[in-house]
Amino acid sequence: MRTTVQIVVIFFVLLSFGFAKYRYEDKLSRDMVSLKLIQPPLREGTSLQLGQTGAAVALGGLRSLVAAIWNFRAFLHFEELDWIKVEETYEIITTLQPQTIYYWDTGAWQLHTNASSYYKEKEDLSPLRQRSMRKRYLEKGSSFLQLGIIENPDNWKLHRELSRVWTDSHKLPDIERAMKHFDDTLNCKNLPEFRRPQIQRFKYYAMTRLQSLHQEAYRYGYDLFKESTDNHLPKLASTLFALQNSLDIPQNERIPDSELFPSSQLQLKWLKNYIIHEKQGYPIDGVSLKIQQLETSELFKF
Amino acid sequence: MGAMAMFSILFAIAATALLIPKDLEDRTLYTILSKPVPRLDYLLGKLVGVLILVGVSLLLMNGLLSIILHFRTEELLLIEMAKAEAHGWPPEHLELRLAEVSQQGVTWALQAGVGAIFFKAMVMASMALLISTFSSSTLFTIVIAVVIYFMGHFTEDARNYWLHSHSGGATKELKILTQSIALIFPDFQLYNIIDSTIEGKKVTEGIFSRLAILTLFYSGIYSVLAWFTFRKKEF
Numbered sequence: 001m002r003t004t005v006q007i008v009v010i011f012f013v014l015l016s017f018g019f020a021k022y023r024y025e026d027k028l029s030r031d032m033v034s035l036k037l038i039q040p041p042l043r044e045g046t047s048l049q050l051g052q053t054g055a056a057v058a059l060g061g062l063r064s065l066v067a068a069i070w071n072f073r074a075f076l077h078f079e080e081l082d083w084i085k086v087e088e089t090y091e092i093i094t095t096l097q098p099q100t101i102y103y104w105d106t107g108a109w110q111l112h113t114n115a116s117s118y119y120k121e122k123e124d125l126s127p128l129r130q131r132s133m134r135k136r137y138l139e140k141g142s143s144f145l146q147l148g149i150i151e152n153p154d155n156w157k158l159h160r161e162l163s164r165v166w167t168d169s170h171k172l173p174d175i176e177r178a179m180k181h182f183d184d185t186l187n188c189k190n191l192p193e194f195r196r197p198q199i200q201r202f203k204y205y206a207m208t209r210l211q212s213l214h215q216e217a218y219r220y221g222y223d224l225f226k227e228s229t230d231n232h233l234p235k236l237a238s239t240l241f242a243l244q245n246s247l248d249i250p251q252n253e254r255i256p257d258s259e260l261f262p263s264s265q266l267q268l269k270w271l272k273n274y275i276i277h278e279k280q281g282y283p284i285d286g287v288s289l290k291i292q293q294l295e296t297s298e299l300f301k302f
Numbered sequence: 303m304g305a306m307a308m309f310s311i312l313f314a315i316a317a318t319a320l321l322i323p324k325d326l327e328d329r330t331l332y333t334i335l336s337k338p339v340p341r342l343d344y345l346l347g348k349l350v351g352v353l354i355l356v357g358v359s360l361l362l363m364n365g366l367l368s369i370i371l372h373f374r375t376e377e378l379l380l381i382e383m384a385k386a387e388a389h390g391w392p393p394e395h396l397e398l399r400l401a402e403v404s405q406q407g408v409t410w411a412l413q414a415g416v417g418a419i420f421f422k423a424m425v426m427a428s429m430a431l432l433i434s435t436f437s438s439s440t441l442f443t444i445v446i447a448v449v450i451y452f453m454g455h456f457t458e459d460a461r462n463y464w465l466h467s468h469s470g471g472a473t474k475e476l477k478i479l480t481q482s483i484a485l486i487f488p489d490f491q492l493y494n495i496i497d498s499t500i501e502g503k504k505v506t507e508g509i510f511s512r513l514a515i516l517t518l519f520y521s522g523i524y525s526v527l528a529w530f531t532f533r534k535k536e537f
Contacts, residue, residue: 017519028516029492031509192398
C-alpha cells in the first residue's frame with residue numbers, strides 16, 4: 001500500500017515538474033534542430049514504413065546505423081532492379097538522415113541515372129513507353145534532389161547535381177531548366193570561391209547548347225575569357241570561336257584567333273577535339289572550315 | 303562513439319540497479335544505516351560513485367578514441383597533401399580539403415558529444431536509483447529503466463504531437479497520452495548529438511550549458527524523489 005502511494009506521489013511530482021520543463025525542452029530541441037545538432041522528428045508515417053525497425057530508430061542515436069543498414073537494403077533492391085522499392089527505401093533513409101548529402105545524392109542517382117537508363121534499354125516496352133518511363137524516373141530523381149535542397153538549402157553540391165542532371169547529354173537535357181540550377185549553385189553561400197569559375201564555365205557551356213541563348217552565352221563567355229587566364233581552356237576558346245561565327249560578330253569586335261588559341265597547332269588540335277561533340281548541341285559554325293584551313297596551312301609547312 | 307553511448311547507458315542502469323540490493327545482500331546497508339548517516343547522503347554517495355565510474359570509463363574510451371582518431375586524421379591529411387601535389391590543386395582547394403578532413407578529427411565538438419553521452423548516463427543512473435528505492439528486485443529495476451529509456455526517445459514525438467501537430471483527427475485519449483509522455487519522461491533525443499559532433503558540427507557553449515542544466519534538473523528531481531521513498535523504508 002505504502003509503495004503504491006509513493007508511486008502515485010512520484011507520478012504527480014513528475015507531472016508537475018513536467019509542466020516546468022516541457023517548454024524548455026521544446027525550445028532547446030528546436031534550437032538544436034535549427035543548428036543541425038539533432039535530427040528533426042520523423043515525418044508522419046515513416047515509423048509505420050519502418051515497421052519493427054521503428055523501435056530501434058526510436059533510440060535516436062541509432063538513426064544513422066539504421067539508415068546505413070537501409071542503404072545496404074537499397075543496394076539489394078537495386079541489384080533486383082526493383083525501382084519502386086529503391087525509391088521507397090531512399091525516402092526512408094533520407095527521412096532518418098536528412099542532413100546526410102550522400103543519401104540524397106545516391107538516392108537521386110539511382111532514379112535519374114540507373115532507373116532511367118533501365119527503361120531506356122528495356123526492349124519489351126514500346127518506344128513511347130520507354131521514353132515516358134525514362135522521363136518519369138528522371139523527374140523523380142530531380143524531385144528527390146529538390147527535396148534534399150529543401151532540407152539542406154545551403155548545400156551547393158545538390159544544386160550542382162541538379163544542373164548536371166538537366167545538362168547531361170546521355171539523359172534528356174533541358175538547358176533552360178538547368179540554367180536556374182546553375183544560378184542557384186552560384187548563389188549558394190557555401191560555394192567555395194575556387195569552384196565558382198568552374199561552375200560559371202559549366203553554365204556557359206550549357207548556354208552555348210541552346211540557340212536562343214547564344215547572344216547571352218557569347219557575352220558571358222567573353223567576360224569569362226577576359227576575366228582570367230585560368231579560363232583560357234580548349235572548350236571555352238572553341239565555343240567562343242564558334243559563337244563569333246554563329247552570331248556573325250564584326251571582325252573588329254571579335255577576340256582574334258591569336259588571342260583565343262595559344263598557337264595554330266593547338267587551335268587545330270582543340271577544334272578537332274571540339275567538333276567530335278557536335279551531337280551534344282554545341283555550336284560548330286565555321287569550325288570545319290577553320291580545321292580545313294589549318295590542315296592545309298600545316299601541309300604547306302612541309 | 304555509439305559503443306561508448308551504449309556501454310555508458312547499460313553500465314549506468316545495471317550498476318545503479320545493483321547498488322541497494324547488493325548492500326542488502328552483503329548486510330552493508332544495515333551497518334551504514336545504523337550509524338548517523340543521512341539517507342540522502344547514502345543515496346547521493348552511491349549515485350556519485352556510479353557516475354565517477356561511468357565518467358572515468360568514458361574518459362578512458364575517449365582518450366583511446368582521440369589518440370586513434372588523431373593519427374588517422376594526420377595520415378589522411380598527408381594523403382590529401384600528396385594528392386594535391388600530384389594533381390596540382392590550387393592552394394584554396396587543398397585548404398578546404400584539409401579543413402574538411404580536420405573537421406572530422408579530434409575536435410571540441412567531439413568532446414561535447416562525449417559530454418552529452420555522460421549527461422544521458424547521469425539521467426539514467428539517477429532514474430535507476432529512484433526505481434531501485436521502491437522496486438523489489440534488480441531485474442525489475444533494469445527492465446523498467448530500459449523501458450523508460452525507450453519511452454524517453456518518443457518524448458520529442460509526443461511533445462511535437464501535443465504542441466505542434468494540427469491534425470484534427472486526434473482523439474482525446476491520444477492527446478492525454480501524448481501530453482503525459484511529454485511531461486513525465488525526459489527527452490533523450492536531446493542528448494543524441496553524436497552524429498553531428500562526428501561530422502564536426504559546432505556545439506555552442508549555450509546549447510551545451512542548457513543540456514547540462516536539464517541534466518541537473520532531472521538528476522536533482524530523481525534524487526530527491528529517491529530520497530522521498532527511501533527515507534522511511536524499513537529493512
